Amino acid sequence: MPSVESMTTAYAGAPATTAPARRYLRQLGIDTQYVLLGFPLGLITIVLCLTGFAVGLGTAIIWIGLPVLAGSLAMSRGFAHLERLRIGPVLRRRIPHPHYRSAKARNWVGKMFSPLADGQSWLDLVHGIFRFIPSTLAFCFVFTWWTGALSGITYPLYDWALPHTVDNVELPELLGFDDNAVTRIVFYLVVGAFFTLTLFPVVRGAALLEAQFARGLLSGVDELRRQVAEANAARDTAQEQKAAAVSAEATALRRLERDIHDGPQQRLVRLAMDLGRAEQQFATDPEAARATVAEALSQTRETLDELRALSRGIAPPILVDRGLQAALTALAGRCTVPVDLDAPVFERLDPGVESTAYFVVAEALTNVAKHSHATEVQVSVQRVATGLLVTVSDDGVGGASLAKGHGLAGLDDRVKAAGGVLAVESAEGAGTRLTAALPL
Template sequence: MAIGSTAYGPEPRSHVLPVVLRAPFEGRTWREFLYLMIGLPLAVLSFSYAVSMLALGAGLLITFLGIPVLGAALAGCRALGVVERARARTLLKLDVAEPEPVRLRTRKAGRSGPIAWVGALLRSGTSWRHVLYAVLHLPWALASFLCALIVWANGWAALTYPLWFWVFPQYTDQPGLQLFDNGDDSAFYLDSPLKVAATCATGVLLVLVTPWLIRALTQVDRMLVSGLLGPSRLASRVRELESDRGVVVDTAAADLRRIERDLHDGAQARLVSLAMDLGLAKEKLQEDPESAAKMVEDAHGEVKLALQELRDLARGIHPAILTDRGLGPALSALAARCTVPVKVVVDLPERPAPAIEGIAYFTVSELLQNVSKHSRAQRAEVDVWHSEDRLMLQVTDDGRGGAGTTSGSGLAGLAERLDSVDGILIVDSPLGGPTVVTAELPWWG
């Protein structure tokens, strides 16, 4: 799922002209108009190729040649799909991911040659979606081509009519552009100043409407390209899950390295020093009992520190209070250790699944650490509630603001962790504050 954050970059550039007057001259309008003009010849080519090759392949199915011809038809449609995606990427600024490749079944020997490749093409739903695009795109491309061209040409012709209407009386026997002729001397010409002005006004209206008509037409093309030439929803979901699995693996590996480092540099080093001190105390026990007693007393203090470090480390892995009493008491205990006064409000009808409960706990823990270290806040608030099938978390502080999920920040890593379980992290933190961080997690009861 998407991860949202509010970005406070430079202010958008202000324009003197309103968007309605700018639209006919913007690059987007001319790119989309070019897309529609190029679309018809490409649609004719794709439709002719797809229909002729499929018909030929179907007719030859009584022989062995039909299957290779059908495979060539599907392969050709996939190649034309590459061209269509590139055209949409260049002119419509629509970035459609490449669909899933043709997958060969190579479990048996001898199944990786041309026959296996043709069979994989015929089994591929992506290939048939490319064929469907080639068939459906032609009527739409023809309609959009004619609609855009007629409105665009007539609009600019009418708008510029005052500049060229003099051609008719000077080089022809007509006083102006003839709109119709009934054959009984009732022809209608655009010759008077009023008619010329009305024609120009009509042209202005058409020119102003044309960009929005073109955008509406290309919106249908966007849906066709995204829906038929991109990856299927199942393939997209598989890719998303593979990416999420990688994030989970990397996060687990990082947590193991952190635990190993904390054990090696903290409790383990302290216990090694404690063992050496106790060894020295044992040697001096007979010779200098007072020094030995002092060393044992110091060792007792080291034991307490080591135990505290181990408790903190265990709490960082999974706090016992979370397992025993649930999210509300665990967050209250967490807030009590924060350097900023924190109000905790938890309103849950029941406990969520342990995995979601743990993620929620550590999400709030990291957010409160950010409040303590970076926000310069005077107070903070944690709200947790259940909404339909989502577990909602919100951490608010009155600090200086400016937080975001930019690459490399702690919030970016937290957003990736939430995304790995279909969660969302939304950051609203304008400069000067306040900062509101909202996290959504799936509710697994």
């Protein structure tokens, strides 16, 4: 497929109106042949489909008409397939093949009568019977406009060979124009110019009238069914993302509560006890009180460090200020396992995407340091056409899982909440490869 640059270079020296003119002429030819062929096809289908339907319905009471009806439906399905192929270029889109009910019976009798229970087959038959109406209207307009355009603009070539009077009165004279050859030729040229200038919109409108009628019967119900299915799938996806977001938020809050309880809260309790003991020691043993205060200061610094670490887990300032690449570099530098980071600098992304990508890498590196016994970790962040691809792989013992109850379940919920997908490859003894695909 040619690139945009090559196409731009190839057409750089062409007039600006060449490409649109070619498109108009091509579409005019497509619409014209569609309408002109549609008229005889409409005659054929109305005769065959209407005859088959009438005979089948009339003799259905004695069961002979059922095979005739089934044959008529099968025949109309063939005409419908042909029409779907024809209307694609007119509508400038591919018309999808609708779903037909498949025959569940294994014998030939059940398969023969299966079209009788298929709704789309009946719609095909309705189209075959009534398509003659829009086909005739479209044919009349297209034939009239092409005839008027071609005969009008070429009138000077054959004016000499035509009789010019109707009851001894020329047509221009009937319309109030002077009776001479120049006036007559100019008059017909003006008429031809009118038909020529309005040829494309009239032919296009006629072709769309016929094509939209066919599309509504031959694929409209199926397209509506597909849209409903897509809407239901989108609704289910949104509900899954909402549930994943709630679950990820609850998991993060529980973890934060646990970390605060196990870390800074215990240190603050000890700090309060140390300060109370120092207050009692100042009167009796000032040196011991100073030592206790010094130890309390050390506890204060450690508590602040833990609080800073927790705040980085909530919203890392470096991620907000300097972007994803700088935040991942700092994260890799704090990891106890050597990290090979491949994170090129690119433009700032959506804050939600950057935050999710950061937490994917942070959680993965934490699990590697605690459980994998790995000697090296590779972290890769790639900007692809569909989004952001984050990969973390190690050479550890493997065995990681996304199942509920494992450490990565909360991370999976966080990725789903962002509309992404998380995948884990972690065979026993073969290391772990964690991949997150995040949409932009």
